[in-house]
Amino acid sequence: MNILRFEMNVPTSVALESSEGVPVEGRYGNRMMFNLTDGRVMYVPPIVASKIEAAGIVPGERFDLCKALVRTGQKRSVEWLLERADPEQGSAAETSLEHDLRRSIEMASASSAGSDPPETAPFASGGSPVSNGNGSAPKMNSHVAPPPVTKLEHALKTAISAAHNAEKFGAELGYVVRFDADAIKSMAITVLINMSERPAR
Secondary structure (H helix, E strand, C coil), X not given: CCECCCCECCCEEEEECCCCCEEEEECCEEEEEEEECCCCEEEECHHHHHHHHHXXXXXXXXXXXXXXXXXXXXXXXXXXXXXXXXXXXXXXXXXXXXXXXXXXXXXXXXXXXXXXXXXXXXXXXXXXXXXXXXXXXXXXXXXXXXXXXXXXXXXXXXXXXXXXXXXXXXXXXXXCCCCCHHHXXXXXXXXXXXXXXXXXX
């Protein structure tokens, strides 16, 4: 049996023969076995199977898997990162939460790069821009109070800040670590879920 071996911190491109994994037990604990289109098989932790299902990966679709070593202080842990080879695939299955997270990450990235996020004209209920009578959209009142911070925004800022601090800390130790948009999205979703499950005081 030709088994795919994952090297630490090296992204590997794979394509599944079937999106349904087979649970197996071995000396490394519970694993999920997937048959690949090139005839090989891969054994991964159940969390990877969950990420494949959450991403909506279909049989034959190529994507990258990376077994990443993450340091938190003196502790080391392994995190599996998944990224589509073709971001256009599976976009129809994107949930509204994932859409909001992606848009927020894009806007945060644009702000950190020094460019302003694209402006959008206010829309009426009919879906067309509101006009002030002379054919142009009305200017926004600069004295209007900013909207309150939403849980989603708080979760994104927390995830981005944590990723930034982790990368900075890793650089100080001589260990290069980078978090892509998918990793930040996963962290933000975790923060958002934890906030939702936290009992109200």
